[in-house]
Amino acid sequence: MGTTRAGLLIALCASVYAYADDGRETPLPQAAEAEGEAIGRPAPWLDEVRAQRQASEARREATRKAMDTHRRWIDPWGAAQREAREKEIDQRRQATRERIEQEREQLRARRPPIAPFPEIPPPPVPPWGEPQESFGTEPPGWDNRWYYQGY
Numbered sequence: 001m002g003t004t005r006a007g008l009l010i011a012l013c014a015s016v017y018a019y020a021d022d023g024r025e026t027p028l029p030q031a032a033e034a035e036g037e038a039i040g041r042p043a044p045w046l047d048e049v050r051a052q053r054q055a056s057e058a059r060r061e062a063t064r065k066a067m068d069t070h071r072r073w074i075d076p077w078g079a080a081q082r083e084a085r086e087k088e089i090d091q092r093r094q095a096t097r098e099r100i101e102q103e104r105e106q107l108r109a110r111r112p113p114i115a116p117f118p119e120i121p122p123p124p125v126p127p128w129g130e131p132q133e134s135f136g137t138e139p140p141g142w143d144n145r146w147y148y149q150g151y
Contacts, residue, residue, distance in 0.1 A: 072079040 068079075
């Protein structure tokens with residue numbers, strides 16, 4: 001029984017791999033850069049994908065409207081009940097949103113007002129000149145040898 005399961009698992013994995021590897025090469029992002037496409041400019045296929053998605057959404061919306069019209073024509077009483085339920089749900093959601101906003105306002109009114117942060121003065125200029133941009137540099141005349149010898 002154990003070898004049957006193992007054999008089934010191996011066959012399943014092999015079939016998934018064979019299905020996934022159908023011989024077509026998947027374009028990689030580096031390939032688009034190699035073709036000279038500027039970084040930051042959308043790829044040309046992106047407009048096609050966007051148009052396909054918008055067309056699909058338009059078809060889905062048209063189908064939904066047609067089904068709603070058909071449903072109303074077949075069962076006007078049931079459609080009216082459904083619309084009433086949807087309206088009631090929308091009213092409950094709106095009431096919940098208003099209650100949450102009122103509670104937020106009450107909480108904001110209970111806390112003390114937050115004072116703005118005091119303006120932080122710029123750091124003082126060191127006596128040896130302008131502030132250093134990188135760490136690890138010493139001011140002129142600094143002898144680093146005595147500092148690291150245990151003093």
